[in-house]
Amino acid sequence: MSLVWLKKYFSFESGRATAGEGEPVSLKTEQEPNRLWRQSAYRRPRFLDAIWREETEADSRSVYSTPEDRPLLWNSGYAEVINSQKSHFNEDQAVCCQISARKKERCQWEEAELLVSCDNDEMICQEMLTINQSGGCTALIALYLHGKLFVANAGDSRAIIIKKQSILQLSNEFTPETERQRLQYLAFIYPEYLADEFTRFEFPRRLKRKDLGQKVLYRDYCMAGWGYKMVERDDLKYPLVHGQGKQARLLGTLAVSRCLGDHQLKVAETNIAVKPFLSSIPEVKVLDFAKHGFLKDDVLVMATDGLWDVLSNEEVAQVVRSFLDDNRLNPCRFLELAKHLVYKARGTKNGTEWLLDTDTPASYDDISVFVIPLWDQNCLPRSGP
Template sequence: MLNRVRSAVAHLVSSGGAPPPRPKSPDLPNAPSAQTAAPPEAPRSPPARAGSSAPAKTVEARASFSRPTFLQLSPGGLRRADDHAGRAVQSPPDTGRRLPWSTGYAEVINAGKSRHNEDQACCEVVYVEGRRSVSGAPREPSQGQGLCFYYWGLFDGHAGGGAAEMASRLLHRHIREQLKDLVEILQDPSPPPLCLPSTPGAPGSSDASHLVGPQSCCSSQKEVTHESLVVGAIENAFQFMDEQMARERRGHQVEGGCCALVVVYLLGKVYVANAGDSRAIIVRNGEIIPMSREFTPETERQRLQLLVRVYDLTQYEHCPDDVLVLGTDGLWDVTSDCEVAATVDRVLSAYEPNDASRYTALAQALVLGARGIPRDRGWRLPNNKLGSGDDISVFVIPLGGPGSYS
């Protein structure tokens, strides 16, 4: 077991963070066998129609406009979603087939700041199968066939929507790729403690604040836990996504950049990773718990050290009114954490606890509250201050209630 742990975590906690050599991955096309991460292939924007989620095999000129496939927008719905004058709020259709955990989602286009909505969103249930050995032979049988994680992502594009769309389609695949080496380790509820020497200059070597548990190792070593392995995998995935974007930008028409706010639920814990000025908060029994740190060019040096925050769902009894709210800066520019918490209380109290539509209604209320209503001098809030003229995207993830995270 100790050897498996050492092999799996070496590239997560030692210099470089590169994975060991491996054969072609069946999940990611054209995966190289060199000692670099096998990047998922960059897709082309889907045409302006609902239901198309399969990426194309080449990157060409991007389609004029696309929205998250889970919105299931018809061509007419896409036109309404692209209307700067009406700014109609978009949510998944109420067809009985809801997002995982009955997650609520709502979005609205900007007031003319850019031609299209440059936000993107993703909500997936991702299965991770353990990686085969370097020789290609299956590994020894483990406790289970693989692991499943829940994934939510908001991507706020700037100077174009290409980067946000690309990240929304590929970042969770990078996370899955990084977790493949950890499947057996994470399935073992009590792996032996392992301390690896810190390598000067290695990613994360200067800060161990995200590691939990007693620091029983000597000062030149750091303790490796399940939690720190997942944190390292997510951080590596962000880095590889960034590197892939830089490569694609040189050879293809991937315009702009993007902020990324991602939530991963795995084995009882919620991991929140943020790179940019989006924000996540938990509202639990009226209490506000910040779950992200906003990064601007001035705070960029702190980004890698503070990328991921962890919340242990098993440590608290959650009720159906406890939620994790994710929003792009279009929400937070005009809405405080306290105002969001007040909206959570007001909207959810109007619905029965077992009504799954309550979380979509809450997401819509948050978007409408930040957008405001049209008046002679633009979009205005009830206090007559300017509403948000930016794209606004919101996820509301319930943390309690039957079946929420089974």
């Protein structure tokens, strides 16, 4: 599974990578042709090529979506918006395609080919070094195959199914907070990863010198709850996992605990590598369509963290149900719904701020949204009107 393979088949990449599917931006002159550069140049999804190149104001945060006359598979909708000047480029990347594969003879399969292997991430490392690139990305993919939906996630994007009366979350975010015990266990097994600069223990607050010798609450890899320990000098070091919610950081650096790439990432002003704590293994969930009665308004919403930072599952579901009820006759309603969700999370600009309808801060991150209808007469069980 090389980087080229990932570009082709991953539905979402969200992070610090610059690769994509469309034509590259001309950042170099014609006198500097470089095949490797062309492979790694900044691009947007192929289905947006003719749209995102149009000139817009740098701070307008225009919402881009697929053209109405070129719908995606299953009449799915897609929309995106760039971050609020956090970076010059949109760091999300999306792909939508139909794939086919020829089945090999059973005797030709190697056992290693049937397993998800970390070696694939090492191949990414080699390719990134070859083209002198650094960075990493999270990934969220949805694959429909033989009546089943496979959702794989490594990072903090999210996929949920919204039905008329229920919500089904198909992925979990992997952050330093949600994977605290796994990270602490790694630090227990390999204390050299902490380079004598960090402590694996978690405390409710940063400890100070005056806490030495005092009993305080703490958590370790083997603990779901809190216990007490006597504060020692090593406990004053910066914690392996620090902060809560969206502010949680691994080694004070990264907000995710599973991703692809980031082989060169170091803690600021040190030579301490973050990669040993990062997992490239995705969580995979399988949904059997035969066991679910999907109706026409049931959809799969896939979005990067820019959406979920400001909207909950319930809020997104409320928007989806209301919008689809009001736009039943619109053949492009799933496309319009994707745009509507992006606009909702982006908010409106008020001076130098972006605000939601509730006058609370909107999302300043890149936002990418797929809305995929799950009821289709051609390939899904007919269970609705």
